[in-house]
Amino acid sequence: MIQSAGNYKVAALFNPDERIKYEIPKYQREYVWGKREWDNLYDDIYENQDHFLGSMICINRSVDALEVRPLEIIDGQQRLLTISILYLVIYARLMEERKKWPDDDDLLATTVNLKNRLLQKSDGGKTLKVVPSYQNNNHSDYCSLLSENGLFHKQNGKVLFAGNRRIYKVFKYFQTKLQEESKDQILEFLDRLNSASIVKIEVANHADAFTLFESLNNRGVPLSPMDIIKNKMLAELEKLKVMSTEDAFEHWNRIITHIPEYRDQERFLRQYYNAFRYMEEVRFPGISKATKSKLITIYENLIEKDPSKTLQELVQKAKIYGNFSVSFESRNGEEFRNNLFDLQNVGGAPGYTLLLYILSEHGEKENLALKTSELLAKYFIRRNITDFPGTRDLDKIFIDAIDFCEARRETLNINMVKEFLTDRKRFAPDQRFREMLAGDIYDNPEATRFVLTKIEEARFTKENKPNFWERDNNNNLVWTIEHIFPKGENIPDSWVEAIADGDKEKAKLLQDQWVHKLGNLTLTAYNQYLSTYSFEKKRDRTDTRGNPIGYKNGLFLNSDLRDKENWTLEDIKQRTEKLVNLAFELFRV
Numbered sequence: 001m002i003q004s005a006g007n008y009k010v011a012a013l014f015n016p017d018e019r020i021k022y023e024i025p026k027y028q029r030e031y032v033w034g035k036r037e038w039d040n041l042y043d044d045i046y047e048n049q050d051h052f053l054g055s056m057i058c059i060n061r062s063v064d065a066l067e068v069r070p071l072e073i074i075d076g077q078q079r080l081l082t083i084s085i086l087y088l089v090i091y092a093r094l095m096e097e098r099k100k101w102p103d104d105d106d107l108l109a110t111t112v113n114l115k116n117r118l119l120q121k122s123d124g125g126k127t128l129k130v131v132p133s134y135q136n137n138n139h140s141d142y143c144s145l146l147s148e149n150g151l152f153h154k155q156n157g158k159v160l161f162a163g164n165r166r167i168y169k170v171f172k173y174f175q176t177k178l179q180e181e182s183k184d185q186i187l188e189f190l191d192r193l194n195s196a197s198i199v200k201i202e203v204a205n206h207a208d209a210f211t212l213f214e215s216l217n218n219r220g221v222p223l224s225p226m227d228i229i230k231n232k233m234l235a236e237l238e239k240l241k242v243m244s245t246e247d248a249f250e251h252w253n254r255i256i257t258h259i260p261e262y263r264d265q266e267r268f269l270r271q272y273y274n275a276f277r278y279m280e281e282v283r284f285p286g287i288s289k290a291t292k293s294k295l296i297t298i299y300e301n302l303i304e305k306d307p308s309k310t311l312q313e314l315v316q317k318a319k320i321y322g323n324f325s326v327s328f329e330s331r332n333g334e335e336f337r338n339n340l341f342d343l344q345n346v347g348g349a350p351g352y353t354l355l356l357y358i359l360s361e362h363g364e365k366e367n368l369a370l371k372t373s374e375l376l377a378k379y380f381i382r383r384n385i386t387d388f389p390g391t392r393d394l395d396k397i398f399i400d401a402i403d404f405c406e407a408r409r410e411t412l413n414i415n416m417v418k419e420f421l422t423d424r425k426r427f428a429p430d431q432r433f434r435e436m437l438a439g440d441i442y443d444n445p446e447a448t449r450f451v452l453t454k455i456e457e458a459r460f461t462k463e464n465k466p467n468f469w470e471r472d473n474n475n476n477l478v479w480t481i482e483h484i485f486p487k488g489e490n491i492p493d494s495w496v497e498a499i500a501d502g503d504k505e506k507a508k509l510l511q512d513q514w515v516h517k518l519g520n521l522t523l524t525a526y527n528q529y530l531s532t533y534s535f536e537k538k539r540d541r542t543d544t545r546g547n548p549i550g551y552k553n554g555l556f557l558n559s560d561l562r563d564k565e566n567w568t569l570e571d572i573k574q575r576t577e578k579l580v581n582l583a584f585e586l587f588r589v
Contacts, residue, residue, distance in 0.1 A: 002212070003060060005201045010053070010083060011194035014129060016116030020069045022058070023131045024077040025249075029227055029262075030135035031166050033078045038173050041082060045192050054079060055199040057209050068120060068127070071202070074209040077133065079198070082170060084130040085145070087117050089174040090190050092149045097183045110187070115151060125151070132167075135256075141167035164473075205238070225292065226265040229299045236307040243308070254315045258322030266292070267349060268321050272314065273298050274399050275357040278406050281305070289395050320359050324352050328469050339373035345469060346450050348380035350394040354417075357402045362412060371414040378587045379421055381454075384447040385436045386428035397426050422589055430584075437580045442481070442516035449481055451583050452523050452557060458586060459556040468523065482524040484551075484567055486532040487515045494534035498566045510569055518583070519576025522557045524549070535567040 012018075044051050056076025062069045073080060091114040098107055119125035128146075132138040137159060144159045145167065146152035162168050178186060203209045230252055237248045259265050273290035276282045284298050302310045326341040343351060355376065359369050383389065389397060404420045405412050421427060428436075441448045453468045470478045485499060486492065491507050500507035514520060524530060526549040530538045539561060541550030548554070551561035560575050561567070 002208075003202045003204055005199065007052075007197050007199050009194060010196045010198065013080075013198060013200065014083075014087065014117040016113055016121045019067075019120070019122050020071060021120065021127065021129055021131060022073050022080055023061075023070050024073045024081070024133040024138075028073070028077055028133045028135065030133060031078065031081055031138050031170075032262075033082055033166070033170065035173065037078070038082070038170055041079070041086075042174065042177055045196055046189060049192055049195055051192070051196045053083075053196050053198050055201060056080060057201050057203065057212055059205065059209055060202045068122065074203075076198070081130060081132055081138075081142075081167075083193070084118060085142075085167070085170050086174050086193065087114055088145060088149060088151075089171060089178060090114060090186060090193075091118070091151075092175070093178050093181070093186055094183070095150070097186070101183070107183070110190070114190075118146065119151060128152070136260075137162065137165060138167055141165055145171055225269060225295045225299075226262065228296055229269065229303070232300060232303050233307055233311055236303050237311070240307065248311065251311055251315055255318040258318040259325075261325075264325065266295070267352075268318060269295055269299065271321075271353040271356060272317055274353045274395060275317075275360070275402060277399065278403060289399055317356060317360065321352065321356055324349075324355065328467050336370045336373055339370070339377055342377040342450075342454070343373060343380065345453075346377055346380045347384060347446065348376055350398060351376040351380060353395070353398040354401050354405075357405070358417075361409075362405075365412065368412070368414055368417075372417055375414070375418055375421065375589065378589050379427070381447065381450060381587050382428055382433050382589070384444060385441070385451070386432050387444075388428045388432070389426055393426075397421075418589065427589075430588075433587075434580065434584055437518060437583050438576060440516040441518050442483075442487075442521060445481060448518070448521065449477075449523075451518070451587075452481065452521060453479075454586055455579060455582050456523065456555055456557050458582075466525070479523050479525050480527045482522050482527050482530055483515055484520050484522060484535070484538070484561065485511065485515055485572065487511070488532055492532050492534070495532075498535060499569060514569060514572050517572060517576045518579045519572045519574070522551070522561070523555065524553075526550075535564070539564070 041053070044053070054076070056079070057074045058071040058076070059074060060069070061072055091111060094107060094111050094114070098104070098111065101107055115125065118129055120127045120129060128143075130142075132142045134140075140159045141162045143152050144162055178189070181189070201212065203212060233252065234245050234248050237243050238245050242248075243251075255268075256265070259268050270290040270292070273282065273284075273287075273295075277284075277287075277289070282302065284301050287294050287298060290298055299310075324340055324344070326337050326344060328341070331337045331341055343349075355369065355372060358372055362368050383394075401417070401420050405417065408416055437451070441451070456468070466479065468477075468479045472478055486495060491499075491504070491511060496502055496504050496507040499510055526541070526543075530541060530550060533541070537550075539551040541548070543549050551558040560571070560578070564571065
């Protein structure tokens with residue numbers, strides 16, 4: 001199994017005179033290390049001489065002894081790529097130092113040496129020493145970084161949005177760490193990095209690599225179930241000579257293309273089993289539903305039964321599942337996509353199990369998937385507002401729903417699906433829903449925001465169609481909930497006067513009772529500009545160009561506010577009743 005194994009210094013692995021390159025294959029996951037791993041690596045190197053950094057597994061794919069020897073990295077890419085970027089940061093810092101010390105020949109030699117640790121010395125620096133995966137722009141981001149620092153000249157300029165991705169973030173992280181260090185301190189850190197060691201294990205093929213990989217307990221970010229299942233799938237297909245690793249990966253990569261986010265991929269694996277466990281060829285004895293802890297066992301069994309069919313099934317179902325993720329722009333006015341967008345925003349992902357089943361098995365039935373998606377969006381807003389049924393019950397509910405549908409397979413229609421989901425064991429009654437809408441609804445801010453958004457969207461005009469799901473550069477929602485009567489502990493005097501005729505104790509009591517009611521809430525993209533101002537100032541607030549950003553901004557939600565002279569307890573009560581009635585009708589099942 002193992003062709004060779006040895007404990008190598010990092011300096012030896014990146015030896016400028018070694019005609020070797022480390023290739024991270026295209027099917028490998030993207031770079032996922034974050035601040036915790038960067039902190040650990042930096043501290044380990046900074047505090048220790050000859051520190052052991054872990055192991056790496058690679059396949060020696062050499063065919064010509066005279067050419068650069070390619071090593072395909074099966075495990076260790078996170079560590080290897082991070083070290084490479086750390087070398088680049090050190091190179092950039094020492095190039096700054098060279099401006100201060102232009103006659104320092106040792107410094108010149110060190111920077112040239114670092115350059116040749118990153119690029120192939122044998123071809124004049126035209127090719128990379130570490131070749132990243134192409135996943136999530138890793139390869140182009142890495143080349144862009146080298147180019148920006150005067151090295152790899154195949155790529156001009158920065159790749160779009162590269163600064164938001166991890167390759168650039170790790171570079172900036174280490175750059176900040178070393179920014180204030182002196183030349184001697186940087187050289188000492190470089191010496192410690194060079195003296196750190198990694199066990200490099202070379203194997204002959206992918207099957208050996210995957211087997212060895214699963215037996216090692218390496219440091220770093222643990223593999224996700226998706227990674228482990230992929231490795232098992234590729235190894236099994238190669239072992240049975242069903243298809244080559246490259247062909248198998250091309251098929252597997254279609255799953256990744258349809259479902260690019262790791263969190264969604266793991267959920268897909270669970271929901272695929274839950275949706276089709278009624279089939280004998282899918283069901284695993286003793287496992288009634290897929291959980292994270294049981295996922296590997298389930299898929300090892302499916303792969304060992306028939307890896308080719310399992311791969312084909314996953315690709316087909318992933319194509320369906322990938323459509324469940326909808327952006328604001330991609331809805332294109334389609335009712336089904338609008339429903340999916342609502343389901344996504346209301347936190348209705350557990351319902352994807354039922355949708356996956358219906359689209360796969362009943363796709364020919366007119367409007368069944370469309371009506372089910374609409375039903376699920378309403379089902380989940382009621383569930384989230386009333387907190388019934390409990391979260392832990394949801395997977396079983398949708399598994400049972402599929403069994404219910406299977407028993408009525410030939411005659412299944414939306415009324416049957418509705419009958420099952422709205423049974424009192426699975427669905428809060430109207431009275432409870434209305435009571436919760438009229439209560440302190442802000443206790444669940446995500447659901448509250450969805451309710452307010454849907455009330456507003458139901459009354460959009462052609463002139464006023466804001467994107468309430470827009471996010472800023474920090475991935476925070478731009479539009480947020482605004483409390484008209486402020487919720488802060490220190491109630492401003494203007495509000496004490498308006499709400500309680502100047503009685504601070506009474507104002508505090510009324511705040512506790514009414515501040516989180518639906519009638520005291522609205523939406524704004526300028527929460528920080530309204531804050532705890534008086535009602536009049538909030539109402540009339542404009543931006544620097546004179547555009548209204550307060551309660552005269554044209555939203556239907558603010559139609560009861562824009563002409564008010566002040567905001568009283570009675571106004572909150574009346575508006576609460578009005579919005580509760582609108583929400584109840586909007587989400588009536």
